[in-house]
Amino acid sequence: MSTPILSGRSIVKTFGARSWFGGSGKAKRAVDTVDLDVNEGETLAIVGESGSGKSTLARILLGLSTATSGEVAFYGRSMAGFAAPDWVTFRKSVQPIFQDPASSLNPRMRVDTTLSNVLLRHRLATRATLDSAIADLLGSVGLDADQFHDRYPHQLSGGQQQRIAIARAMAVRPKLIIADEPLSSLDMSVQAQILNLLVELKTSRNLGLVLISHDLNVVDAISDRVIVMYLGKVVEAGPTRQVLGNPANDYTRSLLAAKLVADPHLARARRLAMDSAAASATNFNPSDPKPDLRGATR
Ligand SMILES: Nc1ncnc2c1ncn2[C@@H]1O[C@H](COP(=O)(O)OP(=O)(O)OP(=O)(O)O)[C@@H](O)[C@H]1O
Numbered sequence: 001m002s003t004p005i006l007s008g009r010s011i012v013k014t015f016g017a018r019s020w021f022g023g024s025g026k027a028k029r030a031v032d033t034v035d036l037d038v039n040e041g042e043t044l045a046i047v048g049e050s051g052s053g054k055s056t057l058a059r060i061l062l063g064l065s066t067a068t069s070g071e072v073a074f075y076g077r078s079m080a081g082f083a084a085p086d087w088v089t090f091r092k093s094v095q096p097i098f099q100d101p102a103s104s105l106n107p108r109m110r111v112d113t114t115l116s117n118v119l120l121r122h123r124l125a126t127r128a129t130l131d132s133a134i135a136d137l138l139g140s141v142g143l144d145a146d147q148f149h150d151r152y153p154h155q156l157s158g159g160q161q162q163r164i165a166i167a168r169a170m171a172v173r174p175k176l177i178i179a180d181e182p183l184s185s186l187d188m189s190v191q192a193q194i195l196n197l198l199v200e201l202k203t204s205r206n207l208g209l210v211l212i213s214h215d216l217n218v219v220d221a222i223s224d225r226v227i228v229m230y231l232g233k234v235v236e237a238g239p240t241r242q243v244l245g246n247p248a249n250d251y252t253r254s255l256l257a258a259k260l261v262a263d264p265h266l267a268r269a270r271r272l273a274m275d276s277a278a279a280s281a282t283n284f285n286p287s288d289p290k291p292d293l294r295g296a297t298r
């Protein structure tokens with residue numbers, strides 16, 4: 001098997017060794033001795049209740065935060081030993097998408113400026129090819145360049161903002177996208193569209209995707225493997241069908257049970273949307289047995 005894009009060994013992140021009131025508070029382990037591999041082209045879901053350490057882990061994998069101890073390697077090379085050019089390569093290869101697109105876009109920057117900055121910085125376009133590169137990028141996320149190139153973020157809907165954030169991530173032709181709850185701030189109908197877009201881009205460009213999500217229907221529909229976190233630890237990991245269909249761990253079982261909702265109409269609408277996303281995912285075979293997650297929602 002080829003070297004993972006990212007591998008983490010014994011990752012620990014502690015916060016708050018001191019209390020606010022002067023005494024020495026107990027350090028809290030937000031991420032507690034986590035091992036994981038992210039392979040090329042796969043979709044790895046990270047699930048777990050609020051506060052279980054998912055975003056903290058994602059920030060470490062993105063190189064936005066350093067682990068208190070443990071190691072993260074990028075294609076087998078420890079990120080602790082990275083020099084400046086290594087970071088340039090890393091930043092091109094591993095791109096984030098965040099929950100709230102409005103705050104991940106510069107409010108004073110037009111769409112075309114946002115994209116041209118990235119393209120020029122990484123020498124992926126010249127002044128001569130810039131306009132067509134921007135139009136291609138906008139087209140790839142389903143936006144018409146003529147209509148959207150000169151807009152500011154506040155002139156876009158939440159779904160359109162997230163499309164721009166995705167276009168910016170795709171501009172550098174990454175190997176891996178790490179998406180932290182990319183759908184949570186969006187309306188339900190828009191969630192399905194953005195999910196479809198992510199799946200389509202992932203499939204057509206053989207991208208790896210780390211998807212942090214509370215929505216087990218989404219995880220079920222599009223991920224190859226799942227990691228379940230609880231209080232900073234990985235309590236269960238494995239192929240999606242196995243983890244969600246036949247969980248070995250009590251916490252995973254309670255997570256699945258807690259996702260059952262009372263509103264069957266909501267659940268059905270969500271299910272239909274997710275089925276359409278799943279149908280376009282390469283790893284998804286509609287005839288496969290599926291875990292019974294009907295009604296699972298956030
Ligand atoms: N910068 C920080 N300083 C102190 N504590 C932090 C910091 N960031 C996160 N934490 C704590 O670390 C723990 C894990 O937080 P994290 O944001 O990773 O959880 P999460 O699984 O992403 O939750 P959610 O599903 O709500 O997004 C929480 O207890 C949180 O309060």
Ligand SMILES: [Mg+2]
Pocket residue numbers: 054055056180
């Ligand atoms: Mg989070």
